Amino acid sequence: MKIFSKEQIYQGDKITEERQELPASELMERAGLQIFNWMHMRMQGAQVPVHIFCGIGNNGGDGLVLARHLITHGYNVEVYVVNCGNSRSDDFLTAYDKVKEVTKKWPKLLKCENDFPTFHKDDIIVDAVFGIGLNRKIDDWIKALFKHFKASGAFTLSVDIPSGLYTDAPIEDREGVVRANYTLSFQAPKAIFFLPETAEYTAQWEVIDVGIDREFLMQTETEFELISKNEVIPIYKPRERFSHKGLFGHGLIIGGSYGKIGAVQLASRSVLSAGAGLVTAYVPKCGYLPIQTSLPEAMVITDEDEYSITSIKFDLEPTAIGIGIGMGKAAESFKVFKTLLTSTKVPMVIDADALNMISENKELLELVPENSILTPHPKELERLIGNWTDDFDKLKKTSEFSLKHKVIVIIKGANTITVLGEKKFINVTGNPGMSTGGSGDVLTGIITGLLCQSYSPVEASLFGVYLHGRAGDMALEEYGYQSLLASNIIDYMGDAYIDLFKQPEQPQVEEAE
Numbered sequence: 144m145k146i147f148s149k150e151q152i153y154q155g156d157k158i159t160e161e162r163q164e165l166p167a168s169e170l171m172e173r174a175g176l177q178i179f180n181w182m183h184m185r186m187q188g189a190q191v192p193v194h195i196f197c198g199i200g201n202n203g204g205d206g207l208v209l210a211r212h213l214i215t216h217g218y219n220v221e222v223y224v225v226n227c228g229n230s231r232s233d234d235f236l237t238a239y240d241k242v243k244e245v246t247k248k249w250p251k252l253l254k255c256e257n258d259f260p261t262f263h264k265d266d267i268i269v270d271a272v273f274g275i276g277l278n279r280k281i282d283d284w285i286k287a288l289f290k291h292f293k294a295s296g297a298f299t300l301s302v303d304i305p306s307g308l309y310t311d312a313p314i315e316d317r318e319g320v321v322r323a324n325y326t327l328s329f330q331a332p333k334a335i336f337f338l339p340e341t342a343e344y345t346a347q348w349e350v351i352d353v354g355i356d357r358e359f360l361m362q363t364e365t366e367f368e369l370i371s372k373n374e375v376i377p378i379y380k381p382r383e384r385f386s387h388k389g390l391f392g393h394g395l396i397i398g399g400s401y402g403k404i405g406a407v408q409l410a411s412r413s414v415l416s417a418g419a420g421l422v423t424a425y426v427p428k429c430g431y432l433p434i435q436t437s438l439p440e441a442m443v444i445t446d447e448d449e450y451s452i453t454s455i456k457f458d459l460e461p462t463a464i465g466i467g468i469g470m471g472k473a474a475e476s477f478k479v480f481k482t483l484l485t486s487t488k489v490p491m492v493i494d495a496d497a498l499n500m501i502s503e504n505k506e507l508l509e510l511v512p513e514n515s516i517l518t519p520h521p522k523e524l525e526r527l528i529g530n531w532t533d534d535f536d537k538l539k540k541t542s543e544f545s546l547k548h549k550v551i552v553i554i555k556g557a558n559t560i561t562v563l564g565e566k567k568f569i570n571v572t573g574n575p576g577m578s579t580g581g582s583g584d585v586l587t588g589i590i591t592g593l594l595c596q597s598y599s600p601v602e603a604s605l606f607g608v609y610l611h612g613r614a615g616d617m618a619l620e621e622y623g624y625q626s627l628l629a630s631n632i633i634d635y636m637g638d639a640y641i642d643l644f645k646q647p648e649q650p651q652v653e654e655a656e
């Protein structure tokens with residue numbers, strides 16, 4: 144699903160109004176009606192007090208249209224206009240007049256803290272103060288209003304985005320943002336719903352279809368894209384009846400050191416569970432017995448050294464290589480890693496200590512083969528690209544890094560983001576149960592296994608991250624957040640594959656009437 148920028152959303156509105164020859168306020172009417180339908184379906188006429196807080200732009204206008212429908216359907220509604228300036232939008236004014244036609248109880252004007260109403264924790268707050276048009280720091284009294292919402296404990300529904308968040312920019316004041324229990328976002332979610340510094344304000348979200356021009360939606364290229372089942376199904380390569388293991392590649396996992404052989408076992412097993420035909424683990428001598436015993440399906444090549452990787456010599460032609468897990472950063476390991484980078488042409492996943500070696504010796508970046516996949520967690524990313532001021536700065540610097548070195552960077556975490564040049568793909572699967580040692584090794588193995596099966600580096604990255612998270616989500620149901628282990632993610636890889644075609648995903652949009 145595409146994620147549009149603020150400018151693209153305004154452009155989409157304009158194009159839609161022109162192409163569909165819409166009367167003024169029609170999109171706002173659709174927006175308000177859709178939100179009403181959403182609430183009406185859930186509330187079924189319940190007389191819970193609904194407090195609707197409207198700004199003076201179009202977000203506030205949406206709130207007024209909603210208020211009008213709730214009032215005409217007999218709901219218990221209080222409407223407030225948060226008087227934050229003098230520039231009331233035309234559509235806001237139209238919506239305001241229409242509310243006055245259906246009730247004698249006019250919206251209450253709020254100008255300062257003394258005007259704040261009291262509400263009960265069982266009431267409902269609708270936040271239609273600011274949408275994507277927020278363009279500067281909010282006044283202290285509006286910040287106090289948002290704190291007042293939070294202190295009430297009432298369920299808070301935000302229209303389009305939680306008020307106080309910028310659509311395409313970092314947060315300014317963490318207290319000056321509405322904490323929404325639910326956000327109904329028009330046409331597409333916003334990138335801020337998924338970034339570490341802003342995701343907490345949108346506990347749950349849903350998309351409302353206001354009927355933006357389909358051609359515009361299809362043809363507009365976006366910087367961000369959300370990757371869920373619908374996006375990965377077209378990537379999946381079905382198996383032919385007469386296929387054989389030779390078609391599915393041979394993965395080579397290079398890593399491990401004394402006490403960290405398990406990482407290679409996890410990654411190698413993941414290569415196979417992702418579907419590769421063969422896997423070989425390249426480990427120090429001390430890894431021979433553990434891997435042969437715990438993973439009979441794998442082949443093992445050992446280094447000359449007992450405890451760490453000091454020479455990478457193999458007489459096989461791997462289809463893809465995953466390197467770095469549990470490898471350590473010994474001087475010899477660095478030397479052979481450098482040699483491998485200059486000599487290999489096969490697609491590569493570079494993780495953990497291999498990333499750290501690059502960070503400590505930036506000249507290695509010149510040698511990293513084009514389209515290699517780097518899989519840093521945030522700490523490893525910081526070592527690679529330097530520190531950042533906020534999420535947007537981080538993504539900008541990662542894009543620059545990706546463009547400069549022609550690599551794919553997978554920023555791991557909740558909502559893992561795959562960065563390919565300017566483009567950012569946000570993954571939706573995965574859960575905090577996966578915050579456990581070894582789950583990154585599993586991801587490296589899965590992506591290596593997909594590269595073995597002729598998935599392109601970008602396909603392997605997106606599909607791998609999706610499957611890894613999905614398997615983690617399915618494992619969660621059996622193990623729970625605390626007890627989930629990295630190896631459980633591998634156990635559920637089969638279910639994650641089967642699940643792709645099990646139930647078609649329900650579209651996350653409610654059709655416009």
Ligand SMILES: NC(=O)C1=CN([C@@H]2O[C@H](COP(=O)(O)OP(=O)(O)OC[C@H]3O[C@@H](n4cnc5c(N)ncnc54)[C@H](OP(=O)(O)O)[C@@H]3O)[C@@H](O)[C@H]2O)[C@@H](O)CC1
Pocket residue numbers: 152155156170171174198199200201202203204205227228229230231232272273274275276277278279280281282302303304329330353355
């Ligand atoms: N396709 C769609 O997505 C559709 C979108 N629609 C809706 O339109 C919304 C966008 O509407 P919008 O452009 O009017 O902006 P909005 O968010 O109401 O805020 C602007 C107002 O706030 C003010 N203001 C700003 N910052 C401020 C501050 N710090 N402190 C105080 N004031 C501040 C600003 O004042 P000004 O800068 O002009 O002085 C202006 O008055 C969008 O989120 C969605 O809800 C639907 O109606 C139709 C389909």
Ligand SMILES: Nc1ncnc2c1ncn2[C@@H]1O[C@H](COP(=O)(O)OP(=O)(O)O)[C@@H](O)[C@H]1O
Pocket residue numbers: 520555556557558559572573574575576577578579580581582583584585586611
């Ligand atoms: N809260 C979370 N939600 C979703 N995925 C998570 C979460 N925490 C961790 N993960 C995933 O688990 C993996 C952890 O990787 P990493 O930190 O490298 O672990 P390790 O080094 O122990 O193997 C990443 O793929 C990350 O996206």
Ligand SMILES: [K+]
Pocket residue numbers: 202270271272273274301302303304305306
């Ligand atoms: K809002």
